[in-house]
Amino acid sequence: MMRRFLGLMVLSALSSPAYSAKVMLVRFQSDDMNTVAEVVKKDLKGHEVTEFIMKKETEYAEFFDAFKQQKPQLLALFDNKAVNFMKKMQAEKAIPEAEKAQAAATMALNLRYVLKDAQNICGIAYEVPAFTTVTRFRALNKKPLQHILAPYRKSEFEASFLEAKQQLDKENIKLLGVDVEKNGSNPEDINKMVASVLGDQYEGKKIDAILIPSDNLILNKEGFVNVWLAKARELKIPFICNIDKFASKEFDFCTFAAYPDFSDLGHQFAEQIGEILNNNTPASELGVDYIVAAKASLNMVRSKALQLPLNEEKLETVKVIE
C-alpha cells in the first residue's frame, strides 16, 4: 500500500513539466482561434503562456517588439501572417534569441508547403485532409465510392495530392487528380480547365464524387459562381469539401463537408508544443502533422436531390442541414 502510494507520488511529480517555459501565442481574435487558444492554454498548464493578438494592420515591428519584450522559448503561431513574421525574424537574425527560438504553427493555409524551407518550425495542418473527407463521406453512403475527381494546382499542391492519392489507394478509392494550371495559371485559364473537366466521367471512369480544393486561386470569384456553383447544381454527383460553410443552406454548394474540430485541434497543437517543451524534441524533428479530428455536415437537400442512399445510423455522427 505504501509502495503504491509512493509510486503514485513519483508519477504525479513526473507529470508536471520539468521546467516552466514561456510560450507566446501569436494570433488573431476570432471564435475559432479563441477555442484553440483556450484549449492550448489549459493543456500547457505549468508553462507560462502569453499572447500577442494581431490585427489585420499589425506590422512586423510590433511582433518583433513583443518577442523582444517577452523572450519566449517557443512561439505558437496561428495563421499565415504569424508564420511569415516568424520566418522574417529567423531570416534577419537580428538578435540571438530570434535565431534560437522555436515555433509550432497551425490554422495557416498550406502549411507544409509554406514551411518546407523553414527552420525550427513544426505544425499541424489546418485543412482536413482528403483521406478524412472522403472516408467520412464513404461511411455515410451505402453506395461504394471508387473514383473521386480532384482538381488541384500541381505547382503548389503536388506533394500533398500524391500523399492523399496513396492514402486513398489503400482504401481502394482512386483519387483522379487534374492539374488545373495545365493550360495556364491565370484565373481565366484555370476556370476554363475546371469547366472542361467537371463532369460525371473523367478519362472513361465514372465519377462518384468531386473533391473541392480549399484553394482560393481555383475557387476564384468568377470561377466559383459561373463554374463551380453552376456545375454543382447541374451534375448528379455529390461535391464534397473541407469547408463547413460550403455545405450550408446559404451556399447550397457541397453535399458534404468535413471541417476542423477546433477543440481537438487545440489538444493536438498543445501536445506537439508539449513534445518540444517537456521532452526536448526539436521542432525541426516534428514536421507538419495532418489535423486528425474533424466534424462533418451533410446538406440533406442536396443529398435528397442526388438520391444518395444513406446509412441512417451514421447520420448521428454528422450535422444534418435541412
Add this chain to the structure above:
Amino acid sequence: MNNSPTLHGSSLDLSGWLSRSLLVLGLTFSASLARAEEKIAIFFPSVAQPKDIQKSFEGDPSTKNFKVMAFGNFEDFQTAMTNEDVGFVVVPSSYTKYYQDVTPIYQLTSDGKTSFRFLVVSLAPEWNQDKISEGTAGVVNMIGREKTKFLVEELIENKKFKRIKQVSKISDLYPLLALGNAQYAIFSPQDLEAVKAEFTSKPIQVVKTIEISYPVIGVVKSKKPKHGEDLAKLKAATLKVLGMDGIKAVAN
C-alpha cells in the same frame, strides 16, 4: 413584518403568506428529490455513441435512483467530475489507479472474463516489434493525457515508444495511423474489429499488451453516495452497449 395570516387582514396578506409557504414547501421538496437522485458518470472510450450508452443505462430498472450521464471524451467527463456531484462512475479500470478518490466496487466482465489485452497495430510490415522504440504510437486519451502516457508505458513490457500521440475519440485513432501521424496505434480487440469494418486497409497486429481489467464501476468516496448496491443488478442487455455482458463485485 408580520407574516402570519390575519382573520381581518386583507386577502392580499393571506395570499402572500400562502404563496410564501407554498414556495418554501416546494423548494424543500425539490431539494429532497435532488438529494435522492445519485449521479453516475460513464466514460469508456469505444465506438459506441454517448447518447446510446446513456439511453441503455437509463432504460435499466437498476438506475431508477440515478441521473445517468455518458461522455464521449475524457475532457467532458472530467469537467463533469469537477462540476457535478457525481457519486458513481463507469470508467476504464486504470482510472481508479490514478485517481485516488474513486474506488472500484464492481468489475464488468465479458464472456466470464475480467481482463483483456490491448492490441498494438501498424499499417506497414516494416513497423514491427523491433522498431517500437523508433515509432510513434497513437492511443485514445482514456484517463487524462499525462496519465495515459504513463499507462501506455506500463502496458508495453520492456519496450517504449519514441513518442505517444493521443486522440479524444476512438473514431480518430485509425485516421491518425492511416494519415501517417503515427506508425502504431493501440486498440482494444472489440474496437479494432469495429474499426476494421469501416476501413479497407487492414491493420497488422504487432504485439499484445499485458492484461488489463475491463471497465469498472467505481464509487467517489468523498461524496458518500447511496444506492450503490442497485448497480450490481445492471442487466447484461444494458452492459452490451459497452461490449460487456456481466458484472461482479470487486473484492476489497
